[in-house]
Amino acid sequence: MEELFSQIEIDWSHVWQLLLNWYWLPLFVLYFGVISTILIENRNPTKTISWVMVIVFLPFVGLILYYLFGQKFRKVKRFQRINREQNRKLLVAWEESLSRMDEQLEIIHQRIGMLSRVFDYLKNEKLAFFSLNNRVELFINGEEKFPVLLKRLREAKKSIHMEYYIFEFDHIGKQVLAILEEKAKEGVKVRLILDSIGSPQVIKYLRKNKPSYPFEAFLPVTFTSLANSNYRNHRKIVVIDCQYGFVGGINISDRYINQPNQANYWRDTAMAVEGIAVNNLQIQFWNSWNQTEGEPFSLTEEYLNFNVAHIPERAAVSFASSDPGSLGPFNMEAILLAINDAKERIQLCTPYFIPSEQLSTALEIAASSGIKVELMLPAVSDSYIVQHATFSFLKPLLQRGIHVYLYNKGFIHAKTVCIDGKLAFVGTVNLDIRSFYINYEITSVVSDEQYCKRLEQQFEMDKSASDLVTLFSWAHRKKWKKGVDSLCRLLAPLL
Incomplete structure (x- = not known):
């Protein structure tokens, strides 16, 4: 028996020596494969060189960083496929709105000249419905936005759709969650999307307490999907009854509400819109929801509103959006x-x-x-x-x-x-x-x-x-x- 163990020790020492002599070979194959993949992706040359340098000059660490933040091939193809499928579903509504959009584009051309080409671009890329039948309101900081947002949420009759990068479990966050729960129990259809990296505390709270409405964590990050951490949903969107919409840089967090003479002043901007343009925010939310595990819903008349009778032609509004699967930035x-x-x-x-x-x-x-x-x-x-x-x-x-x-x-x-x-x-x-x-x-x-x-x-x-x-x-x-x-x-x- 002792002789057998002795033989085993000798064998393991040979294996160890073999690894010391040839460890570079599997590493070479791994590095060659990763760098080849980066080159095949045809990225921006500057970004390609940056990743190659990180991988070469930061051994092991560079590979980990690339796995977490650099790879995109399979994921981006999936995003592109989802975008194509969703665009096909919207094509009928788009074709029906073309004549009205063209008429209103002619009006904005006369108002602002060449700058109106931005609206032409957004229409030609089928990124957003263009309309003049809107009212808009600018908010400076959270102390202007949140009172209006809370009021609109409390007045909701049919649906509330919210999509946020950061949603914190603080005073304003708890207020919003309480209203969402109350409205859901009243029969309002509430859906909430939170980014997995930006809102971990509220996601954990909702999973534990089971709200009366569906919510989804966007691209959740697990050990087997660490690469998801590089693709974040940075949007801040609210759509209420498909009549009122909110968008901008202000997340749901107390830090955006400034108190008199406070030391850490937070300066931010957001906007509210009422009118046809709200349909664009509804569609963006729908797109995001379809990329989660949430139960699908259809964009019926319940969620889209093209009735312009109550809003005269005033503010020209459209939206530019992009994601990792977009055809362009x-x-x-x-x-x-x-x-x-x-x-x-x-x-x-x-x-x-x-x-x-x-x-x-x-x-x-x-x-x-x-x-x-x-x-x-x-x-x-x-x-x-x-x-x-x-x-x-x-x-x-x-x-x-x-x-x-x-x-x-x-x-x-x-x-x-x-x-x-x-x-x-x-x-x-x-x-x-x-x-x-x-x-x-x-x-x-x-x-x-x-x-x-x-x-x-x-x-x-x-x-x-x-x-x-x-x-x-x-x-x-x-x-x-x-x-x-x-x-x-x-x-x-x-x-």
Whole structure:
């Protein structure tokens, strides 16, 4: 027996020696396979090189990062298939609305000229129904949005559909949950979608307490689906009775409600819409619901409303949306189209600025052609890496005459663009690669004189709480800060 154990020990030592000598072979095959997959996907060259560098120079860790955040082949194909199926279902309603949309597009062409091409683009890509029969309301911060939202929820008669990235179990969150439970018991059809990464506490609470209405966690992350963590539903949508809709950057959280003289001021923007445009938000919710395990529902007359008799032609409203399965970065393309058609001024506000080459080039060309371009960013971000990556993109903008403001009253989380005081974007879209290509995002596109005027006025107010960055001061920052900016920029395509 002792001789047998001795033989086994000798065998295991040989195996160990073999592994030490040939461990590189399976690793080589694994690395070769992963890098080949990245190349076959035909990504943006910059992103391809970034992932290859991460995998090569961060052994093992790079492979894990790629598994969690980089791979997309199978998942994106699934998203694209779902999009095609859902678009086919909407084709009949789309064809029936074409003549009305064309008539109203002609009216908006006369009002705002070339900027109306954004609405043409959204219609031609079949992204959203266009209409003039809408009322819109702009909300500055949660203290303006939440009282209106709670009122509309309490008045709901038929249906409530909500889709949020962050929904916290705090004071405002508990208020909303209580109303949803009450309305569901009254017979109102309530459905709730929460992002698995953004709202874990409320998802856990709802699973434990079994509400009277269906709710779904969007792309839940488990050990076998860790790659899901890279695809997040960043949208914030509410649709009530298919009459009232809400969208913007404000999540369900107390942090968005500012108290007098509080230290951590949170500056954000959202909007409400009433009219035909609400159908677009309903469709977006329906699209998201169909990508969960929730019981399907049909977009019948109960959930769509094209009756325009009670709302005169006023606000032109459409929506740009995109997700990992989109044929293109539609949010970015709509913004680029508006920037290219600007005549006087462009005001952009974003908490995260990791621009694509197309966006940087469009802004630089606009500024060089004499258009006043203003970009507002937080002076202090909630992400150290993203902030320093953002700072690495500013020097070329400053050199071309773009006015950059760093908001220092608190954290500015608003995602807005206003062009010539005639066309405004308010939604969930940050001006970064993740919002353009990876997340589920949506932004409203609005042309309404009073709405745009208030957005411009708010931008001017925010400028008074910001520092204007000069090219001289930026060029003379401490070298170590520039170094950190450059290091963080290497991760920009992956953020």
